[in-house]
Amino acid sequence: MNKSWWKEAVVYQVYPRSFRDSDGDGIGDLNGITEKLDYLQDLGVDVIWLGPVYQSPNDDNGYDVSDYYQIMDEFGTMADWEQLRDEIHRRGMKVMMDIVLNHTSDEHEWFKASRQKGDNPYRDYYYWGINDDGREPNNWESFFGGPAWEYDDVAEAYYLHLFSKKQPDLNWGNPRVRQSMYGMMRFWLDKGVDGFRLDAVNLLSKPEGLPDAESMSPDKQIAPCGHLIVNGKEIHPIFQEMNREVFSRYPMFTVAEMAGVSAEEGLLYTDSSRKELDSLIVFEHMDVDNGPGGRWDTIPFHLPSFKRIMSSWQTTLHGKGWSGLYLNNHDQPRVLSRWGNDTEYRTESAKMFATCIQMMQGTPYIYQGEEIGMTNIRFDRIEDYRDVETLNFYRIETGEKCRSHDEVMKDIYLKSRDNARTPMQWDDSAGAGFGSETPWINVNPNYTQINVKQALSDPNSILHYYRELIRLRKRHEIIVYGDYTLLLDDHPDVFAYKRTLEDQVLLVITNFSGRGQTVRLEEPVLTQEQLISNYPDTGESISELQLRPFEARVYLCQ
Numbered sequence: 001m002n003k004s005w006w007k008e009a010v011v012y013q014v015y016p017r018s019f020r021d022s023d024g025d026g027i028g029d030l031n032g033i034t035e036k037l038d039y040l041q042d043l044g045v046d047v048i049w050l051g052p053v054y055q056s057p058n059d060d061n062g063y064d065v066s067d068y069y070q071i072m073d074e075f076g077t078m079a080d081w082e083q084l085r086d087e088i089h090r091r092g093m094k095v096m097m098d099i100v101l102n103h104t105s106d107e108h109e110w111f112k113a114s115r116q117k118g119d120n121p122y123r124d125y126y127y128w129g130i131n132d133d134g135r136e137p138n139n140w141e142s143f144f145g146g147p148a149w150e151y152d153d154v155a156e157a158y159y160l161h162l163f164s165k166k167q168p169d170l171n172w173g174n175p176r177v178r179q180s181m182y183g184m185m186r187f188w189l190d191k192g193v194d195g196f197r198l199d200a201v202n203l204l205s206k207p208e209g210l211p212d213a214e215s216m217s218p219d220k221q222i223a224p225c226g227h228l229i230v231n232g233k234e235i236h237p238i239f240q241e242m243n244r245e246v247f248s249r250y251p252m253f254t255v256a257e258m259a260g261v262s263a264e265e266g267l268l269y270t271d272s273s274r275k276e277l278d279s280l281i282v283f284e285h286m287d288v289d290n291g292p293g294g295r296w297d298t299i300p301f302h303l304p305s306f307k308r309i310m311s312s313w314q315t316t317l318h319g320k321g322w323s324g325l326y327l328n329n330h331d332q333p334r335v336l337s338r339w340g341n342d343t344e345y346r347t348e349s350a351k352m353f354a355t356c357i358q359m360m361q362g363t364p365y366i367y368q369g370e371e372i373g374m375t376n377i378r379f380d381r382i383e384d385y386r387d388v389e390t391l392n393f394y395r396i397e398t399g400e401k402c403r404s405h406d407e408v409m410k411d412i413y414l415k416s417r418d419n420a421r422t423p424m425q426w427d428d429s430a431g432a433g434f435g436s437e438t439p440w441i442n443v444n445p446n447y448t449q450i451n452v453k454q455a456l457s458d459p460n461s462i463l464h465y466y467r468e469l470i471r472l473r474k475r476h477e478i479i480v481y482g483d484y485t486l487l488l489d490d491h492p493d494v495f496a497y498k499r500t501l502e503d504q505v506l507l508v509i510t511n512f513s514g515r516g517q518t519v520r521l522e523e524p525v526l527t528q529e530q531l532i533s534n535y536p537d538t539g540e541s542i543s544e545l546q547l548r549p550f551e552a553r554v555y556l557c558q
Ligand code: TEU
Pocket: 060, 063, 064, 100, 143, 163, 199, 200, 257, 259, 295, 330, 331, 389, 417
């Protein structure tokens, strides 16, 4: 058993823009995060993941970096960042920075230089091209809708942008790009950062010749291209080099965000003997409600598929690799609105999801607001949305696709990333205690009932339950290091599994439905101790369990 501090840690993700606004300008900031560190320490988390806080024109809320060495003015100064780092460390916690390597902002100095014609050393920092007929080099569609190529008048060519057109893709085939980025990472590590979350990082190796993607519909000029790019030919050598040049030189931890990775590929990235990455944040389990049309094409949640995916990651990585555990982040709608019940069973379903995920092997990630059961939002007007992906989708669907406002808003209510980006709900005062009454994005009107102040005062709150789950992880090694077996494989509504470590067995039983369920577990046990449950009074035997809506139970058996 290969032990590491980051395997035993719980990470809390802060989305700085929406966490706490200390100066009342409508935008969350670094001093706001510092103000709330006692709250995070009380919750029991070990690591704070800061969303990108670098200089940025904010086309994609900081994921479009114009200067990696400066703090975004709206968030504060480098001195504020240093104070935040020190206050995190003083409390025995660690700080993880979000590192964006696949692209920069189009306002980054490199890109500005790259556009210039003539003998230009920066030209090769990005992907430029134009076909003989004056068209785009290929038919790729951006992840955020529309073509992945944008024409630039100065360069008289197109540049590649897999995300928004203000996020040109860097050319990682260029050694100067790689060395500059390694230097940037070392700069932050030398400043005392303890870990990195690497953004969209399995996109770095583009396919040779940038071939067209197969078109799904003949009338469309562009086609989704992600599958051609993810896990490209040079990706493993890139991480091995990055590890040599950066990670291996510091006592740090890495988690890489990667779409389009299976558990087998995940093992290649995180197998410790290969010296690439420590762990991953993947999408396979979050994509179970994506139809053939992708993210916005929502199909019903199917628990057996979810169980199969979770189980494949649990068993494939065991003993060799490592993974992150999450159901919420700033790119996903709130899970309790998505797959649970955010009205009648809000508290039960929030606790159930947390139990199911946090009792698995991996490093749990808690996204701000998840611990108080924040829910999705529904703004009537598209003008109240801020996310570039959502706004592009609305423009394309109501424009060239001629769909009605009401129809498109239904998709946005289900999947918009803004669902998770509304201001953190601290209390029931006007503006939810975020710090300003007119924040950059509206608060969820349910802040009068759902807020931290209320949760702290209610012993049955989701917040107290999260604290207890974290405490259990610290107390029972089996939660971190035990192996995993799926139980009741084909059950359509119940997710049950066991973890085993030496002579101990941990049983986790979760009801994903809003109906009662009766299940039989054939587990021979001598003694059993119930570690946690989201319902009171669960005294009966474990061989036949009567589960209530969204009930979750965890037993330790010997
Ligand atoms: O996300 C990468 C990524 O794969 C997602 O953008 C995903 O494709 C999308 O959210 C679902 O449609 C990272 C960041 O987490 C995200 O916020 C950024 O927008 C993106 O990279 C670009 O930097």
